[in-house]
Every structure is written in structure tokens, then in C-alpha cells.
Amino acid sequence: MNGKPEVKSNDLIFGNIDGTYIGQNFESRKDLAKSGIHAPGMHGIWGREKEGSCSIVLSGGYEDDIDELDYILYTGQGGQDSPGGTQVSDQEFLRGNKGLQLSCDYKLPVRVTRGHQVQNGPDSGYRYDGLYYVTSYERVLGKSGFYICRFHLESELTIEDLETRLENNLPQNYTTAERKETVINRVSRNIRLREKVKEIYEFRCQVCNILLKKPGGAIAIGAHIKGLGKPHNGPDVLGNMLCLCPNHHDQFDAFSFYIEPETLEINGLEEFTGSKLVVKKLHKLEREFLEYQKQQYFSKNC
Amino acid sequence: MNGKPEVKSNDLIFGNIDGTYIGQNFESRKDLAKSGIHAPGMHGIWGREKEGSCSIVLSGGYEDDIDELDYILYTGQGGQDSPGGTQVSDQEFLRGNKGLQLSCDYKLPVRVTRGHQVQNGPDSGYRYDGLYYVTSYERVLGKSGFYICRFHLESELTIEDLETRLENNLPQNYTTAERKETVINRVSRNIRLREKVKEIYEFRCQVCNILLKKPGGAIAIGAHIKGLGKPHNGPDVLGNMLCLCPNHHDQFDAFSFYIEPETLEINGLEEFTGSKLVVKKLHKLEREFLEYQKQQYFSKNC
Numbered sequence: 001m002n003g004k005p006e007v008k009s010n011d012l013i014f015g016n017i018d019g020t021y022i023g024q025n026f027e028s029r030k031d032l033a034k035s036g037i038h039a040p041g042m043h044g045i046w047g048r049e050k051e052g053s054c055s056i057v058l059s060g061g062y063e064d065d066i067d068e069l070d071y072i073l074y075t076g077q078g079g080q081d082s083p084g085g086t087q088v089s090d091q092e093f094l095r096g097n098k099g100l101q102l103s104c105d106y107k108l109p110v111r112v113t114r115g116h117q118v119q120n121g122p123d124s125g126y127r128y129d130g131l132y133y134v135t136s137y138e139r140v141l142g143k144s145g146f147y148i149c150r151f152h153l154e155s156e157l158t159i160e161d162l163e164t165r166l167e168n169n170l171p172q173n174y175t176t177a178e179r180k181e182t183v184i185n186r187v188s189r190n191i192r193l194r195e196k197v198k199e200i201y202e203f204r205c206q207v208c209n210i211l212l213k214k215p216g217g218a219i220a221i222g223a224h225i226k227g228l229g230k231p232h233n234g235p236d237v238l239g240n241m242l243c244l245c246p247n248h249h250d251q252f253d254a255f256s257f258y259i260e261p262e263t264l265e266i267n268g269l270e271e272f273t274g275s276k277l278v279v280k281k282l283h284k285l286e287r288e289f290l291e292y293q294k295q296q297y298f299s300k301n302c
Numbered sequence: 303m304n305g306k307p308e309v310k311s312n313d314l315i316f317g318n319i320d321g322t323y324i325g326q327n328f329e330s331r332k333d334l335a336k337s338g339i340h341a342p343g344m345h346g347i348w349g350r351e352k353e354g355s356c357s358i359v360l361s362g363g364y365e366d367d368i369d370e371l372d373y374i375l376y377t378g379q380g381g382q383d384s385p386g387g388t389q390v391s392d393q394e395f396l397r398g399n400k401g402l403q404l405s406c407d408y409k410l411p412v413r414v415t416r417g418h419q420v421q422n423g424p425d426s427g428y429r430y431d432g433l434y435y436v437t438s439y440e441r442v443l444g445k446s447g448f449y450i451c452r453f454h455l456e457s458e459l460t461i462e463d464l465e466t467r468l469e470n471n472l473p474q475n476y477t478t479a480e481r482k483e484t485v486i487n488r489v490s491r492n493i494r495l496r497e498k499v500k501e502i503y504e505f506r507c508q509v510c511n512i513l514l515k516k517p518g519g520a521i522a523i524g525a526h527i528k529g530l531g532k533p534h535n536g537p538d539v540l541g542n543m544l545c546l547c548p549n550h551h552d553q554f555d556a557f558s559f560y561i562e563p564e565t566l567e568i569n570g571l572e573e574f575t576g577s578k579l580v581v582k583k584l585h586k587l588e589r590e591f592l593e594y595q596k597q598q599y600f601s602k603n604c
Contacts, residue, residue: 071532135531138557138602152533212549214556215602219549229437230373231454246548247514247521254516255440300440300517 012047012054014108015131022130022165025122026113032057032126037111045077047099050192052108056100056153057126059115060084064142064150067120070159072112072132075142076100076149087144093216097149101217104134106191110153129166131156139216190236194222197241197283205245206278207252207266212245221249225289232292239286242277258297261290268297314349314356316410317433324432324467327424328415334359334428339413347379349401352494354410358402358455359428361417362386366444366452369422372461374414374434377444378402378451389446395518399451403519406436408493412455431468433458441518492538496524499543499585507547508580509554509568514547523551527591534594541588544579560599563592570599 017036026032033039038055040046047053058067061084062075076097079089093101103110109131114121121127132153142148155162203218204211212219223244226234234240244252251257257268259277266272279285319338328334335341340357342348349355360369363386364377378399381391395403405412411433416423423429434455444450457464505520506513514521525546528536536542546554553559559570561579568574581587 068532073533136555140601154532210549212553212558214553214558219552219556230370230456231375246552247512250521250548251514251516253438254521256514256516299442 024128026126045096047096049098052102053099055111057113060117070155072153074151090147091149197222201243207248240289255297255300258294261287316356328428347398349398351400354404355401357413359415362419372457374455376453392449393451499524503545509550542591557599557602560596563589
């Protein structure tokens, strides 16, 4: 089969937006929204629970924020009595916060815009400050005494380059950026399926059944059996995916073992001799992809 | 302590070279070497066993090569009776081949230059075709009947962008590339230490002692206890490193467990209650970094 990934026209766009540039100023949130950088008129995070978050605006709403220009400690959304108001309840990894979690897990770029309200912001209006990556996140007690979701973001530029670009805020050629965007959107669309297969198995590895807990969640990888892209050109469909722990994912990708397509026996790992891959009814695994990976295994272990 | 990574002046440079551009032509290997793109006058691979490989030249020396412009299946070095001659013995993951393995494992960019000898090369001399990434590698029986080391490389550009850049081979502004280079060199220097800690423990995880085999090697991660860069700013020294399997690396980075600095007990993982971290005499682990990670654990698991 040659399934193509489902492309919805309203997928979020990750990366730089064509026709915009680092250091560009916008008079209002409305103008910022029109540019395509950050569509929501009020919310600080633009994101979705199954796609990731593609943009944030810093406008001084949270007392726990830290801003060093190239590094940001950003408080998630929710739990305030009014936008920018007092924290009155706990935040959860939902909506935009869940999106930023995904942006971290899948290394997606997040557009950062600073408002005039913050120290490093422009004199007036809003300024687009380029792409940042979420390097980690946590849920901790905030200054208010309520739990907050916190995100560490780093600029893709060094502090020196970032300062230079913001000082000379001239339109830049985004040829390279456009290319990255294409790649990134392709990656981004895989997120739904990768998260889906992890949900089906409740983050347990289909090989060893381990559940790797972490604060606020668990660790697992939604992996393709026949790899995407060259040279394998596998399709991005659920039938071509497995939920694996990082150890078995790395070993599977390196062809350290294979799954017998008919019996689902795990072959090549001594400690799993006689064991079978766990497959749930919800998950229509397609045997041809296991067959392909098996052939690769034998070509690489001859 | 505030150890700084040791910087040797003759470290290889990864990424684009200042003053060069994609599509640039060179009359000879000597001119190519002078540009800084590829120093060795004869060898197709420029690399080192403890640093990675930063550049390759395609000049049609191997019968197993595949070249689709944006994708290359590249045969490693060694085992021929003369350069470009007949394969008379097996290749091993040594020298430049070992370097390309590291470039894959650490996602380092490899400069690719095509010679006039290959189909996609220039009419004469040599042409620099930009940065590629090694996406996987293997050791397989070649057409000659001898084992060869093979590397799959993908251009960082899409095929369309790459063709456009090669057609309009005009000097480009490498401001962005220079920045990346700085970042990449910093990363590259860590490789020696990361590989060192893996060697000390023979690729076994210091938490669970597992050895994850793969064809031609094993899988382990040389991990920092107090993370490099913001917000942790840990030093790049052996005393701040552990050899971990991917599962325990991901859990350690996510603060799912900590190591009691004095007793080395593993705390936070039910299945390891009462177990201790394995530490070899060769490895002078510095307790202050474990103390830092422990504090982070408690701030994120409160």
C-alpha cells in the first residue's frame, strides 16, 4: 500500500512565516494575527493538543516568567482569574500547554513575539523575535502557591546574533527558512499518529511492556516500521507504526532484531526468545512492513 | 568546579566553511583543499575516529555507490588494491568510516563535494554541494564479495532547492551558516568525552547494567548530569557524565529519578529500590553534580 499522510488545510504552520522577519514590529495584536505569526487575539500560546504549539507572545502576564532574550522561562496558560490577573488555581498540561509539551518532545520551532509590556520588548506594540526551541518543561509550585506548567525556551540564534538582528531589523531573505518550514510541516503532521499509537498502548513498549514514568507523564516513542523518507520510503500510517521504549526503538531502527510477520515472534534478542510482540485489537498492524524490516535485518546481519 | 571543555586548535570544522558557497567550483583537489572544504589530497573521507567526519568527496571510486543528488549511498574507505581500484579485502569501521559513524550518531553535518568523475558531478574539476546528514549506516557484503561499510546521506536541502542552488551557483551570504558552525563545533568537541565514558563502561548502563547490542556495535549514551547550556550551565567534564541506556537517559533528563550523592543509591525508580549506580575506578564522578540533579528532582517532583 502507498498511504499518504492526511494533510488538513488548517494544520498549524511551524517555523518562520513567509514575508515576515526577525525584529519586525506590529502595532497591535490584530496586525500580528494578520501576519500569520500568531493568530489568537488574546491567548499567549497558539497551539493544539495533538499538533504542538507554533507560537507564543510574551506580554508580562505571569509573575514566574524569566526573560534573558536568548533564554526564556515561560509560564503556561490557565488558572488566572483574568488574563494577566491573579493565579487562583493549578495549571495542567492541557490545550496550549500540552501543545508546548509536544513542541519539546518533537523538537518543533516556536515563534516568539515580545510585547511592549515586557522588559526586553519593543517601545510600543509587538516585535517578532524569531524561532525558539522548548528544551524542557515541568509542573512546579509557582510563587502564587498554585501549580504552574513551565517551559524552558532557547533561541535558535546566539545572543550576539539575536541582538544584531533585532538592532538592524531589516527584512531578511527567508529562502532557507521556507525550506525548513516545508520539512517541519511534514514532520508536524506525523505527530497525531505518533501520539495515537502511544495512547493505544498507554505508553507501554510492545516488545518489553515496560512503562517508563516521568514527572507528569511517561516516555515512549511512536516509531515507523518501514522508515519514512529515503531510502525506505515507508508510509505515515498507523499500520506502519509501533509503540516502543527508547531502548527497543534504537535497537529496532539499527536492525538489532525483527518481528516475524505471521507469528509476531521477536527474533534476534536473546532475552526475548519465544516472546511475541504485544498487538492490541485497535491497532491494525500491516504485515508487509514487518516483512520489509525483516529483510533489512537479514541484509544487515549477514 | 568550572571546568571548560578542552579546545584544540586543530579540531575539525563541521558545517559550511566561511567564504565558500554551494555550487562553487574548484579546478583541482589542491584548490578544494586550500578552500578548507576538504583537506586530504587523496582520501574521499576527511574524518577522525574520536571526532567524526566533516567532509566527503564523491569521485566514483566504488561500484556500490548510489547518487540521487539529494540522497547518497556512500561506500566507506579501505579494502581496495589502489584508490578507485578493485576491492580485495573487507572494510571495517575504522578511521574515516568510524568518523562517519560518529557523524551519524551525533547528527553532525558532512560537507559533500562531487568530482567530474561522477554522473551528477561538474563538467570538470570539483563542485561543493553543501551539507548532508548521515541518516544510517551498515556493514554489508558488497558487489565484490567483500564486506563494505555503507552510509546513507541526505542533503539538508530539498531536491528542488538543491538543484536551484547548483544552477545559480552564486556566492551566498553564510551569516546563518557561521552561527550554526559555532554551535556545531561546540557540540563536536563533546564527542571525545561522550565516547570516553561509553568506553569506560563498555556501553553498559550504569543504572541497569544492560548491554544493548546492534549490528557492529552497541547502543549507549554519554550523558551530562548537570546539563550543558542554559538553564543548568553544567561543565563538559568526565566527572559530570554518566554512561546510560536510552531509557534511563530519558528518565534521568526528565528527573524521574536521582542518585544519592554520598551512597550512590538510585532513588525514584521502584524496580531499582536499594540498587546503586555502578561507578568504575577510572571514572572520577564529582558528587556536586549529583547533588544538583537531586535538587532539580525534588523541585520537579514536589
